[in-house]
Amino acid sequence: QVQLVESGGGLVQAGGSLRLSCAASGRTLSTRAMGWFRQAPGKEREFVAATRWSGGLTYYADSVKGRFTISTDNAKDMVYLQMNSLKPEDTAVYFCAAGWAASTVKNDYRTWGQGTQVTVSS
Numbered sequence: 001q002v003q004l005v006e007s008g009g010g011l012v013q014a015g016g017s018l019r020l021s022c023a024a025s026g027r028t029l030s031t032r033a034m035g036w037f038r039q040a041p042g043k044e045r046e047f048v049a050a051t052r053w054s055g056g057l058t059y060y061a062d063s064v065k066g067r068f069t070i071s072t073d074n075a076k077d078m079v080y081l082q083m084n085s086l087k088p089e090d091t092a093v094y095f096c097a098a099g100w101a102a103s104t105v106k107n108d109y110r111t112w113g114q115g116t117q118v119t120v121s122s
Helices: none
Strands: 003-007 010-013 018-025 034-041 048-050 056-059 068-073 079-084 094-100 109-112 114-120
Touching: 003 094, 003 109, 018 034, 018 094, 018 114, 034 068, 034 079, 048 068, 048 079, 056 068, 079 094
Parallel strands: 010 114
Antiparallel strands: 003 018, 018 079, 034 048, 034 094, 048 056, 068 079, 094 109, 094 114
């Protein structure tokens, strides 16, 4: 059973950058894709980015395209989300998730981390 632990959240001013990390222990063939989602207070959890451990495929939400980058380090079982040019509307709890295939749909992911708070001040 894969376990996911996020880190790297915090408070940053608008225009700043943060890098989120997700440690994925116990990876199996059923968790060959990873995604990042976020949830702001009072809102549904929404897709941010997704990729495969094998590389070659990435998806981004339109709202973060060109500003966020998802990447993996297979040797370390780590997934990263580099967030640049942050905006106040990026404020949310960010979750990493593991699933069978890279997808924009949260129900396609079976395992979730506990989340890390990102707050962007204006």
